[in-house]
Amino acid sequence: MPTFDSDVCVIGSGLSSAMLSDKLAERSPGLAITVVEAGAALFDVGNRIKYRQRSLDYDESAWPGDIIEDQLAEGVICHTMAVGGQALRWGGACNRFSQEDLRLKSLYGLATDWPLPWEELEKAYCEAERRLYVAGEPSPCPGDGRSEPYPRAPVPMSYNTLVLRKWAEQSGFRWVVLPVSRNVTPTPDGRGTCCVFDTCTSVCPTGARYSPDWTFKRLLSQKKIVLHDRTLVRKLVLHDSKPSIAAAHGVHQDRPGEVAEYRARLFVLAAGYAWSPHLLLLSACPRFPDGLANSSGLVGRYMNGHKFFNAQATIDTQIYAGLCGADSLLSREYLRCPTDQPYVRHDLRVWESTVGRRPRPRDEKGQYLFGDQLMEDWRARVRGGTVRLRSYYDVHPSIDSRLALNPARKNRYGDPLPRIEHRFDETTLSREERVQQHIRAAFDRLVRTDNGKILSTSVGTYLDHPGGGCRMGDDPSSSVCDSHGRTHDHENLFVVGAPTTPTAGCINGALTFAALALRSADRILEVLQGH
Numbered sequence: 433m434p435t436f437d438s439d440v441c442v443i444g445s446g447l448s449s450a451m452l453s454d455k456l457a458e459r460s461p462g463l464a465i466t467v468v469e470a471g472a473a474l475f476d477v478g479n480r481i482k483y484r485q486r487s488l489d490y491d492e493s494a495w496p497g498d499i500i501e502d503q504l505a506e507g508v509i510c511h512t513m514a515v516g517g518q519a520l521r522w523g524g525a526c527n528r529f530s531q532e533d534l535r536l537k538s539l540y541g542l543a544t545d546w547p548l549p550w551e552e553l554e555k556a557y558c559e560a561e562r563r564l565y566v567a568g569e570p571s572p573c574p575g576d577g578r579s580e581p582y583p584r585a586p587v588p589m590s591y592n593t594l595v596l597r598k599w600a601e602q603s604g605f606r607w608v609v610l611p612v613s614r615n616v617t618p619t620p621d622g623r624g625t626c627c628v629f630d631t632c633t634s635v636c637p638t639g640a641r642y643s644p645d646w647t648f649k650r651l652l653s654q655k656k657i658v659l660h661d662r663t664l665v666r667k668l669v670l671h672d673s674k675p676s677i678a679a680a681h682g683v684h685q686d687r688p689g690e691v692a693e694y695r696a697r698l699f700v701l702a703a704g705y706a707w708s709p710h711l712l713l714l715s716a717c718p719r720f721p722d723g724l725a726n727s728s729g730l731v732g733r734y735m736n737g738h739k740f741f742n743a744q745a746t747i748d749t750q751i752y753a754g755l756c757g758a759d760s761l762l763s764r765e766y767l768r769c770p771t772d773q774p775y776v777r778h779d780l781r782v783w784e785s786t787v788g789r790r791p792r793p794r795d796e797k798g799q800y801l802f803g804d805q806l807m808e809d810w811r812a813r814v815r816g817g818t819v820r821l822r823s824y825y826d827v828h829p830s831i832d833s834r835l836a837l838n839p840a841r842k843n844r845y846g847d848p849l850p851r852i853e854h855r856f857d858e859t860t861l862s863r864e865e866r867v868q869q870h871i872r873a874a875f876d877r878l879v880r881t882d883n884g885k886i887l888s889t890s891v892g893t894y895l896d897h898p899g900g901g902c903r904m905g906d907d908p909s910s911s912v913c914d915s916h917g918r919t920h921d922h923e924n925l926f927v928v929g930a931p932t933t934p935t936a937g938c939i940n941g942a943l944t945f946a947a948l949a950l951r952s953a954d955r956i957l958e959v960l961q962g963h
């Protein structure tokens with residue numbers, strides 16, 4: 433059996449792993465760090481313009497090779513498995529939760545509190561924003577105070593977004609340009625800069641939008657980590673006599689019959705919200721028959737995420753559809769809720785929309801349109817503007833919101849794959865209709881200012897920015913790990929980022945996952961130094 437020894441073995445190479453590995457390597461230069469990733473290292477930035485074009489022309493994947501065909505799971509919303517993880521495809525939106533998210537129980541009697549003070553998370557947010565070069569402007573909403581300014585000025589708004597901001601402000605809601613990890617001026621890591629064209633699809637051909645593969649490429653070129661890609665960790669192995677982890681067993685895609693043993697002083701599970709609890713459950717052994725780190729029975733429980741409500745609406749304000757569909761405005765107006773009022777928390781987002789505003793070959797009666805007729809029809813339909821509106825709203829998982837092993841679906845090695853079913857606690861279910869009405873009323877208030885009309889509404893069919901499955905807490909009987917991700921059961925096993933979140937807030941999650949992973953790195957360094 434080939435064996436590999438290091439100080440730290442990190443399983444997974446998504447955003448949380450990139451933040452953590454980078455910080456560990458920076459703070460402790462001699463540390464031997466091995467990163468093991470199930471998917472491939474797609475370090476081919478030169479091909480990305482070609483991939484993007486093929487994805488536009490033929491609807492092909494803009495990330496060929498980022499999926500492992502037999503490593504798919506029911507209820508997982510993104511199947512990317514590659515160096516960089518889901519953040520190869522992300523939009524780069526970097527939003528902070530609000531203080532209320534950490535104190536749901538104390539403030540509102542709901543869900544649970546997070547076991548860390550806001551000040552510590554806020555400090556970690558600042559660090560994550562620095563490392564991700566987040567571009568943003570301070571929020572005008574009281575309660576959104578920051579201890580440091582954004583590292584970068586906000587990305588310049590397109591003409592449409594400037595016009596939409598004036599329109600949106602008439603409603604009385606306060607807006608900011610969405611904070612993003614997107615360079616308009618060069619960064620020291622050699623990524624490209626963004627010309628703010630309307631090219632933000634699932635691949636950024638210049639690297640202006642951050643993705644973790646850049647961090648890993650740099651760490652590899654500086655020889656600060658060893659990366660084993662295309663290697664699925666199938667099992668964590670318990671020490672013979674102690675409750676610590678002795679090894680991780682992985683299999684390289686080209687050598688399916690050979691088990692590679694990774695031995696380390698400390699193991700970090702950075703495999704995302706689905707595969708982290710999955711690996712713990714798969715690693716069940718006689719001393720931990722329900723899975724490692726699972727003496728609470730909560731591995732794979734309290735799977736979370738936020739729901740979302742969408743609308744398309746027309747307004748009289750003239751915009752020119754198609755200038756920059758990626759640009760958006762954010763209002764954090766309803767991120768906090770007075771404690772003496774019915775609980776409603778959600779964000780508000782506005783984008784330009786092309787719905788109903790493209791040229792069409794037939795009119796509404798089905799008659800074909802040619803030449804001048806087509807142009808006349810098109811001109812008539814592009815007067816005013818169409819906007820896309822969206823709200824993420826806060827929902828809380830029940831204990832039955834669950835990731836479980838599915839014996840009916842197995843990968844090539846015979847390991848059962850995960851099945852995720854999200855469920856909500858009773859108070860979430862009982863307020864759902866009222867929350868949606870609240871969001872609808874906010875949308876109405878927005879469009880009313882400009883003679884607008886809501887064309888359609890819909891509720892998302894999945895939970896966005898999923899997390900949970902290894903929730904953090906102070907009490908080992910009601911949580912899997914502490915606030916640094918150190919599992920209560922195994923002193924040398926940490927879980928980082930999304931899986932550790934008890935609840936999902938009502939705004940994009942990745943910055944929070946990154947911040948938590950950076951905070952975990954501090955503790956990991958202390959543990960390695962024997963503290």
Ligand SMILES: Cc1cc2nc3c(=O)[nH]c(=O)nc-3n(C[C@H](O)[C@H](O)[C@H](O)COP(=O)(O)OP(=O)(O)OC[C@H]3O[C@@H](n4cnc5c(N)ncnc54)[C@H](O)[C@@H]3O)c2cc1C
Pocket residue numbers: 443444445446447448449468469470471509510512513514515516517518519521522523524525526527663664665666702703704705707708711897898929930940941942943945
């Ligand atoms: C299209 C899209 C757009 C998004 N846009 C945004 C956005 O704008 N803002 C935002 O906040 N969030 C966004 N997100 C979500 C965000 O990208 C994710 O929350 C974040 O990247 C998760 O990072 P992670 O490190 O937790 O996990 P992942 O990215 O899932 O990384 C985990 C890695 O671990 C590997 N792995 C898993 N199991 C094993 C194993 N057993 N052995 C070895 N390796 C393993 C996986 O292959 C994967 O590479 C978006 C997501 C998608 C899909």
Ligand code: SF4
Pocket residue numbers: 614625626627628629630631632633635636637638639640641758
């Ligand atoms: S608009 Fe900017 S960030 Fe978006 S894909 Fe183009 S270069 Fe990348």
